[in-house]
Amino acid sequence: MGIIVVGTVALDDVKTPFGEARDALGGSATYFSLAASFFTDVAIVAVVGQDFPPGHLKYLEERGIDTSAVSILDGETFRWSGEYGYDLNERETLETRLNVLEKFDPKIPERLSNTELVFLANIDPMLQLSVLDQVENPRLTACDTMNFWIEGKRVELLEMMSRVDIMVLNDSECRELAGEPNLIKAARKIREMGGPDSIIVKKGEHGALLFTGAKVFSAPAYPLESVFDPTGAGDSFAGGFMGYLAKSGETGESAVRQAVMYGTVMASYCVEQFSVERMSSLTWDEIKKRYEELKELTRF
């Protein structure tokens, strides 16, 4: 069992109406692995620069995350800075400095190449394809992407999509990729374009939709009164989702629905504090409690 995640480990500057954080630990692989670590073994394949605080790597290791495939290269760590207004669904990217990410050439170590679950977080689809080439018959693969690749690397993205089992993307990405405003039609079009049978569309405060074959599952969001920092919500969702599938050992419709709800739980906790702070104090009992609350929230 276990998961490898390929993505970014970053230093983030984040500003929200409630405060700001500088040089905070961030990145898709970071949030994903922290969320997944509550459920299963997880290894990160990523790159950081010489400036990356060793304490951050130590922190991830203390959470039981395998960081041995995180390369430390000459240069600076990938940096993202962004700002959220009062509508926390919308964010403005102030700056993206790729730094060492430009030199990223993911190598899956031999001992991780037969890991059962593989998550390709949001990076260049060329790199996502390279990872798929290096893993040996994984039981389940899933990917994320973003508008930048939909617009700039469409051919590579379509090839990558055709080789994964599950695609996780947000509503605007889904609409843009399919060129179709209606999400139900858009999901069908993505399949017709060669995408996977299972597609998860994240809708922020409106929950998520899971499309599997002809079936649709509508997942509520957890009703939060205070969102402090939405950064990492999508990656925490993916981490909870894949983590639960790894833990359960199942990949049927029923397990996938439950996994979506565990993803929802992890995303809801992630946004309660800045950066990875809430993940650091989170307990398994809290995860179970919120999962049960989500059951009650939708019961009729």
Next chain:
Amino acid sequence: MGIIVVGTVALDDVKTPFGEARDALGGSATYFSLAASFFTDVAIVAVVGQDFPPGHLKYLEERGIDTSAVSILDGETFRWSGEYGYDLNERETLETRLNVLEKFDPKIPERLSNTELVFLANIDPMLQLSVLDQVENPRLTACDTMNFWIEGKRVELLEMMSRVDIMVLNDSECRELAGEPNLIKAARKIREMGGPDSIIVKKGEHGALLFTGAKVFSAPAYPLESVFDPTGAGDSFAGGFMGYLAKSGETGESAVRQAVMYGTVMASYCVEQFSVERMSSLTWDEIKKRYEELKELTRF
């Protein structure tokens, strides 16, 4: 048992990307009563002009709706014309001609004054208050409103809200009324302002939230591939909601949740064709089928 609804009966001109309808039967009381008529007896209190086609009233009567309290006044019927773009969540009102609605002074006939359920559709809160004064201890009252009254008749609206059991409004109205972007906080604020304990916030394609006491129920929308004309969706929701409560004879948490889902079913059918067309062909078996599909849609 049974319901009286006070609201508008209108002639609508509607344009959507898929076609247009002129002089179509519309209005909040029309959509509400058609939806509710599948569940219970319903009587409309409204006003139309001399130009109102008698065939429209006959049509409502054939659906079993009591139109005896619809006054026919000198002048023209209330007219609304609007246009929807490809994002069917947003509509532009092209013209509103109040016509006879300006002279509307709702009178509840003696024999209807002890009807058990009362729905105050979106009209001037002064008129909604007048109706509340004329009914004798109804078992359940609910209201709708809109931005026009939130901005223009706030004092009267607040008084009316304090006298009903359930408030049904859409997400932007909820935010505006409370002056709070977060819907969970906004619902609490509306209560603190004297509003009812039960508040339903409709979110269009994202479903609805029901707040009752400290509890929240998250209702999914029915996933529709084609929406032809969203006009009347909110009133059809309210009609299905109140209709089910009348039919079940219950008003507890469990019945109210089920009622929200029947409201969702009625709204989802309403938007499939122009004006009231889909309501005309709808069957009880179709209603039950979609209700069961919504159960399956949220099961995990």
